[in-house]
Amino acid sequence: MEYKLKIRKGLNIRLKGEASKKIKEIEAPDNFAIKPSDFHAIKPKVIAKPETKLKIGSPVFFDKNNPEIVFVSPISGTVTEIVRGEKRKILQINIKNDFKNDYEKLEVPAYTDSRERIVEFFCKSGLWQFFKQRPYGIIADTKLVPKSIFISLYDTAPLAPDYDYLLDGKQKLLTNALYYISSLTNGNVYIGLRKDSKLLKAFVGINNINTIEISGPHPAGNVGTLINKFDPINKDETVFTLNAQDLLHIANTIDKGYFSAERTIVLSGSEVKEPKYIKTFLGASVSNIIDGQISNENCRIISGNVLTGTKIEKDGALGFFENQLCIIPEGNEYEMFGWLLPGLKKFSSSRLYFSFLTPNKKYTINTNFHGGHRPFVMTGQYEKVCPFDILPQHLIKAIIVKDIDKMEQLGIYEVIEEDLALCEFVCTSKTEVQSILHEGLELMREEMS
Amino acid sequence: MKFIRKQVDKIKPNFEKGGKLYFLHSFFDAVETFLFVPNKVTQKGAHIRDAVDMKRTMIIVVMAMIPAFLFGVYNTGYQHALATGAALDFWSMIGYGLIKILPIFIVVYVVGLGIEIIFAQIRKHEVNEGFFVSGFLIPLIMPVDVPLWMVAVATAFAVIFGKEVFGGSGMNILNPALTARAFLFFAYPAFMSGDKVWIGGMLKGEGIIDGFSGATPMAQAAEGSTQFVNGAGNALSNWDMFLGIMPGSIGETSTLAILLGAVLLIATGVGSLRIMISVLAGGALMGIILNLFAINPYMELPWWNHFIIGGFAFGMVFMATDPVTASQTAKGKIIYGVLIGMLAILFRVLNPAFPEGMMLAILLMNVFAPLIDYYVVQGNINKRMKRFKHAKA
Numbered sequence: 012m013e014y015k016l017k018i019r020k021g022l023n024i025r026l027k028g029e030a031s032k033k034i035k036e037i038e039a040p041d042n043f044a045i046k047p048s049d050f051h052a053i054k055p056k057v058i059a060k061p062e063t064k065l066k067i068g069s070p071v072f073f074d075k076n077n078p079e080i081v082f083v084s085p086i087s088g089t090v091t092e093i094v095r096g097e098k099r100k101i102l103q104i105n106i107k108n109d110f111k112n113d114y115e116k117l118e119v120p121a122y123t124d125s126r127e128r129i130v131e132f133f134c135k136s137g138l139w140q141f142f143k144q145r146p147y148g149i150i151a152d153t154k155l156v157p158k159s160i161f162i163s164l165y166d167t168a169p170l171a172p173d174y175d176y177l178l179d180g181k182q183k184l185l186t187n188a189l190y191y192i193s194s195l196t197n198g199n200v201y202i203g204l205r206k207d208s209k210l211l212k213a214f215v216g217i218n219n220i221n222t223i224e225i226s227g228p229h230p231a232g233n234v235g236t237l238i239n240k241f242d243p244i245n246k247d248e249t250v251f252t253l254n255a256q257d258l259l260h261i262a263n264t265i266d267k268g269y270f271s272a273e274r275t276i277v278l279s280g281s282e283v284k285e286p287k288y289i290k291t292f293l294g295a296s297v298s299n300i301i302d303g304q305i306s307n308e309n310c311r312i313i314s315g316n317v318l319t320g321t322k323i324e325k326d327g328a329l330g331f332f333e334n335q336l337c338i339i340p341e342g343n344e345y346e347m348f349g350w351l352l353p354g355l356k357k358f359s360s361s362r363l364y365f366s367f368l369t370p371n372k373k374y375t376i377n378t379n380f381h382g383g384h385r386p387f388v389m390t391g392q393y394e395k396v397c398p399f400d401i402l403p404q405h406l407i408k409a410i411i412v413k414d415i416d417k418m419e420q421l422g423i424y425e426v427i428e429e430d431l432a433l434c435e436f437v438c439t440s441k442t443e444v445q446s447i448l449h450e451g452l453e454l455m456r457e458e459m460s
Numbered sequence: 461m462k463f464i465r466k467q468v469d470k471i472k473p474n475f476e477k478g479g480k481l482y483f484l485h486s487f488f489d490a491v492e493t494f495l496f497v498p499n500k501v502t503q504k505g506a507h508i509r510d511a512v513d514m515k516r517t518m519i520i521v522v523m524a525m526i527p528a529f530l531f532g533v534y535n536t537g538y539q540h541a542l543a544t545g546a547a548l549d550f551w552s553m554i555g556y557g558l559i560k561i562l563p564i565f566i567v568v569y570v571v572g573l574g575i576e577i578i579f580a581q582i583r584k585h586e587v588n589e590g591f592f593v594s595g596f597l598i599p600l601i602m603p604v605d606v607p608l609w610m611v612a613v614a615t616a617f618a619v620i621f622g623k624e625v626f627g628g629s630g631m632n633i634l635n636p637a638l639t640a641r642a643f644l645f646f647a648y649p650a651f652m653s654g655d656k657v658w659i660g661g662m663l664k665g666e667g668i669i670d671g672f673s674g675a676t677p678m679a680q681a682a683e684g685s686t687q688f689v690n691g692a693g694n695a696l697s698n699w700d701m702f703l704g705i706m707p708g709s710i711g712e713t714s715t716l717a718i719l720l721g722a723v724l725l726i727a728t729g730v731g732s733l734r735i736m737i738s739v740l741a742g743g744a745l746m747g748i749i750l751n752l753f754a755i756n757p758y759m760e761l762p763w764w765n766h767f768i769i770g771g772f773a774f775g776m777v778f779m780a781t782d783p784v785t786a787s788q789t790a791k792g793k794i795i796y797g798v799l800i801g802m803l804a805i806l807f808r809v810l811n812p813a814f815p816e817g818m819m820l821a822i823l824l825m826n827v828f829a830p831l832i833d834y835y836v837v838q839g840n841i842n843k844r845m846k847r848f849k850h851a852k853a
Contacts, residue, residue, distance in 0.1 A: 024508070245848040311507060318506045339508065342501050347461045349497030350515035357511035362728045363520060364511055378501040382513020383493060383586050386630030389517065390788040391732070404788065405837050420841040428505075435506045439517055440630075445505035 013215060015206070016240055018227030020398040022360050022433050024169045026317065026339075027281040027373045032176055034275060034288040042326075043086045043106040043294040045071055049331035050082070050140055052149045052456070055101050063090045068115035068137060068270030071104055079153055083137030085272030085293040087113045103328070106294075114269035122190035126156075129191055133261075137270050140331070141257035142195075145238060145250045147452050148427030157251040159198040159242045164255045165205040165225050167232035168316040170279040172288065172334050174255045175209050177275055181259065182213035188262035193219050195251065203237045230398065235430040239399045244424045256334045260293075276329065280317075280338040281375040282310040289336070291329065297336060298326045305338060311378050313337045318432035319445070342379025350382070357381075360396070360437045385440040393444075396433040401425060403434050407444055410451030415458055418451055427452065468492060486580040490587035518589040520730045522596050524721035525778065528711040529600060531704055533557035535714070536604050539707055540660040543674070543691055544667045560660045561710060564599040567608050571615045572598075579624045588629035590636075590784075591619070597637035597778060600711025601771065601819075602644075603657040610648065614640040634826045635785045638819055645819070653815055655679060658707035659691065676707045678770040678808070678815045684757045688769070701768045712774040715767065722777040731781040734790065735797040739776040742801020743767065750809055758809050766805055775804070775818035785826040789836040796832055800825045 047055035054075040059065055065084040073081045088109040094102045117136050120128045130153055133139040142151035151157070164174045178185065193200045199219050204211050206226040214222050223241065225231050234252040244250055253261075256274055263271035272293040279286045284306050291300060301312065313320040315333040323329075329336065354364030358374040366372070393403035401422040409417035428445040435444035474481045475488035492498075493515070502509060537553025540560075546552070572595050573587075580587045598615055622639030623632040645652045656662040659674040669692070677688040677696065688696040688706070696706055704714025712718075725731025747763025754760040766772055780786065780800050787796040800821045807817025814820060 026508075243847065245844075245851045248851065311501075313507055317508050320507065322507070343499045345465055345496040345499050347464070347496050350513055351519065354511060359511040361510070361512045361730075363516050363730070366511075376508040378507050379497070379509070380500045380502060381497060381509050381511045382515065383498060383500075385514045385586075385588060386628070388514060388590070388630045388784055390783045390786070391790060391793075394790065400840070400843070402789065402837060402840055420844065421837075422844055432506050436508065437510050437512075439510075439512050439514055441509065441513065443505050 012221045013211075014201075014221060014223045014241070016203075016223050016225045016227075016231070016237070018225065018231035018236065018398045020395060021167075021228035021230055022396045022437065023167070023228045024317070024376070024436065025358065025371075025373045026169045026279075027375050028279050028283055028286045028338075029170055029373075030172070030277045030279045030286040030288055032173070032288070034290055036290040037299055039086060039108055039110070039292055040296045040299045041108050042296045042298075043084075043088070043108060043292070044103045044296065044328035045082065045084075045106070045294050046103045046328065046331070047072065047082075047101050048103075050074075050150055052147070053077075053080075055082075057093060057101065057104065059084070059090045059104070061090050061092060064088075064109075065090065065106060066113040066115050067272065068117065070137075071106075072101075074150075077150075077153060079131075079134045080139050080150065081135065081137060082140060083115075083270050085270070085295075087111050117264070117268050117270070119265055119268055122187075122194060126194055129194055133191075136264055138261050138264055141253060141260060143252045145235070145244055145252060145427065146424035147456050148429075149456075151251050152249070155249045157196045157198070157249045160192060160196050160200045160251045160253070161203070161234045161237050161242075162192075162200065162253045162255075162258055163203040163232050163234045163237065164210060164258070165203050165208070165232035166255065166334065167225075167229035168318060168335075169229070170277065170286075170335065170337060171232075171316060172275070172277040175205055177288070178255065178259065179209055181262065182210060184262040184266055185210075185258060186213055186217060188258060188265055189214070189217065189220060191265060192253070192258075192261070193217075199242070201237055201241055203232060203234070205232075227398075230430055230433060233430055235426055236398055239401075239425055243400075246419060246424065248424075254332070254334070257332070274329075274334070276334050276336055278304065278336045278338075280313075282307045282338040282340055293331060294328055296326055296328050297323065300336060301325065301338070307340055309341050309343070310338050311341050313339070317376075318436060319429045340375065340377040342377030342381075344379075346379075361439075380441055382439075382441055384442070387440055387442065389439045392437050392439065393431075393434040396437055397431065399425065399430065403431055403444075406451075407431075407434075407442070407447055410447050410454075413454060415455065418455060423448075423451055423455055464495065468495065483581065486587055487577050490577065490580075493586065514589045515592075517730055518592045520724065520728050521593045521778075524724040524731070525596050525600060525711065527717035527720040528714060528774065529561075529596075531714040531717040532600060532710040533561055535704055535706075536560050536660050536710065538705065539604075539658075539674075539691065543659050543662060543669060543672050545669050556660065560604050561599060563608055564602060564606070564611050564710075565595075567611045568598045568615050569595045571612045572619050575616060575619045575624070579628060583628065585628070590623075590629035594618070594623075594636040598640045600778075601637060601641050601709045601774065603652065604660045604710050605657045605663045606644070606652075610644055610651075614643045614647075617643045630784055632784060633830075634823055635779055635782050638779055638823055638826075641819055642823060653679075658709075674707055676770070676815075677701060678708075681758050681761060681769065681808075682812060682815045686757050686761050698765070698768065701765075706769075709771060709774075712771040715773045718773045718777050725777065725781065731777065732783070732786070732793055734793045735781050735786055736776055738794045738797020739780050739801040739804075740767070742798035742803075743772060743776075743805050744801070745798070746802040746805040750805065761809075763805075766808065770808070770816050771818045772804060775822055776801075779818075779822050780825075785829060787829045787832045787836075789833050791839075792829070792832040792836045796825055796829055799828075 055072045057072045070081040092105040144151040203223045314330040406421040475485045536557035618636045618640035622636040655675045750759045803821035804817040
């Protein structure tokens with residue numbers, strides 16, 4: 012089936028520093044790192060001790076709770092260090108590149124093989140961790156058969172990569188991978204694409220694959236939005252989700268026969284000299300990407316987009332699921348009477364600053380809170396940026412008071428942090444919506460297990 | 461600017477934990493954040509945040525009340541001049557108005573902010589901006605001749621029992637400004653609903669022309685008159701009442717000035733247009749019903765006349781839209797607004813004990829707002845539960 016989806020509620024944050032359509036290939040750096048914390052809710056057990064020689068695709072660690080899921084090396088080289096934090100928690104595993112590019116050869120099954128065989132292949136090859144499940148937004152449970160699978164090839168987040176540009180020409184690879192993926196579910200696979208996308212044609216008319224042409228502001232392209240509109244999750248149901256980059260890794264790996272760690276990300280943000288696309292590798296240190304690219308030293312480097320990403324240092328590594336490296340100014344300075352000034356240079360979703368008169372202007376936004384934390388006062392703000400059929404403010408309040416029944420009734424299974432990130436952005440009271448939701452999801456997961 | 465920042469940084473350590481003046485840290489904090497937007501940066505969650513904050517939001521509401529305030533100053537002087545037979549000189553009227561009104565503002569802010577800061581200190585949170593607005597609202601809904609000690613008592617009551625006992629800004633059930641007004645109304649009923657308190661100087665009675673009446677159109681309507689007159693006995697046209705040249709609470713008389721504020725609130729999105737329209741619709745509906753079944757002169761008063769007398773417009777624009785005490789859901793706001801409008805007119809016309817129904821209608825619906833929301837939220841839940849059952853079957 013071919014569907015169309017028009018979203019009205021939402022917000023496009025107009026940031027400066029959009030990437031030009033140019034891909035720069037950079038050489039693989041010396042240092043790589045894998046951070047188990049990228050994979051929410053796993054208990055890592057290290058296989059590759061320091062000094063172990065690894066090939067591309069060699070197992071590095073596995074999840075104690077689900078030992079069949081292994082996490083593999085994106086590069087050939089030697090494990091140099093296992094960085095541990097409090098209580099010996101593994102923070103990251105550092106690997107030094109030997110530039111030999113040896114790889115572990117995989118036996119790729121045919122897509123017509125049994126579901127068990129395909130799941131086993133995904134687990135062994137290091138591809139399974141790309142599949143996330145809802146509820147909770149964690150790595151998918153291999154024992155569950157999802158009622159449907161949602162894949163978004165349209166990222167509407169601020170300064171996100173344009174997948175129409177990145178994936179064009181790879182249609183064949185992608186459809187091949189989709190045959191494998193669609194055998195994981197007995198239900199439907201939904202693919203979200205930008206309205207009038209060049210990629211659309213490639214996916215029309217395949218088995219149980221449905222296409223959704225999306226238009227409207229962020230979070231229109233989130234898999235969560237698609238789920239809510241096409242196959243909402245009820246209690247005891249599971250849906251798997253994939254993002255465009257993840258699909259590309261799967262497609263490349265199936266095609267090449269070994270784990271493909273290549274990833275094209277977008278280097279963006281107002282403090283980047285030349286924002287552009289960068290071809291790099293999973294787990295690669297970002298130091299040689301941002302070298303000479305920062306125009307302001309008082310800045311924040313974010314692995315991921317400005318709404319959901321993680322702050323990293325200059326020599327940090329790119330997050331496993333991220334498709335963006337965004338650099339914006341830090342806002343660690345005082346502003347005299349900032350709340351009283353006309354505010355022509357301030358971006359606001361409200362009409363409280365005169366900047367609302369210039370609806371197409373792009374802004375430099377720093378990391379300042381722009382105000383102090385307050386109890387909930389304004390109402391109806393969250394609803395304006397949340398296209399879901401849920402009441403975000405009431406859900407957040409239910410989580411704050413830890414009312415599990417209410418959380419369930421108000422639809423906590425249908426959302427993850429990224430879906431309510433805009434609520435956090437627009438909040439006049441500066442409520443930490445994503446952290447609260449995260450706690451709520453964790454609480455639910457504990458209660459349900 | 462840098463100089464001031466340096467000075468603030470210099471004295472800041474005194475107010476921090478362990479400093480000599482730590483007991484004043486909430487006050488210092490309030491002043492510092494008033495002068496400077498803090499340098500606090502995001503740590504988790506979204507790295508960027510909207511430029512809007514509570515201070516900005518609240519200052520817009522205060523700005524929206526400026527026209528009503530200015531007209532109140534003028535009208536106070538005008539009514540006084542009318543009552544004393546003085547020359548209608550613009551600047552002396554303004555001067556008289558300011559002398560009567562500014563002390564009320566000062567008392568409200570000193571008492572209210574004082575209590576707020578004490579509570580912020582005890583509860584260890586920042587001073588909330590809510591009182592910016594409440595403090596501006598309270599004088600505007602007071603009769604001009606109200607004694608200052610009454611204002612002080614009412615403000616203290618409103619802040620402590622209307623707000624702080626529930627946990628402070630954002631947690632209160634009743635609108636604090638209306639709580640102050642209701643407190644005076646019920647504690648000093650003879651005083652608050654008499655004919656003398658609405659015009660500056662009439663309580664003392666010095667220099668007032670013989671036979672001058674300070675009765676508001678509301679009071680006249682309650683006595684069965686539909687042709688309203690001013691204190692000197694001249695007829696008030698609808699236009700006069702729309703402009704607000706009549707006795708009444710300081711800021712409530714001019715529908716025009718209030719509408720100017722409404723335009724700002726709606727344009728910025730701070731005030732809920734949904735609530736305002738619902739209140740208006742509810743008022744119109746009840747007005748028309750009463751007109752249809754009219755058995756006395758008050759019931760015959762054309763329904764739209766209600767909008768330009770008494771506190772209907774002021775309550776609709778500035779009180780009913782208070783986001784904390786109103787319904788929080790979109791559907792709830794409509795129900796809440798319509799009921800306020802209907803009840804306000806019903807109380808006015810059919811309850812002889814209370815000349816003004818708007819205050820009580822809003823306070824009553826403040827109490828019911830959570831119940832309305834409960835059913836709206838339940839509707840959303842039921843939809844989800846139905847889907848769940850359907851999926852299981």
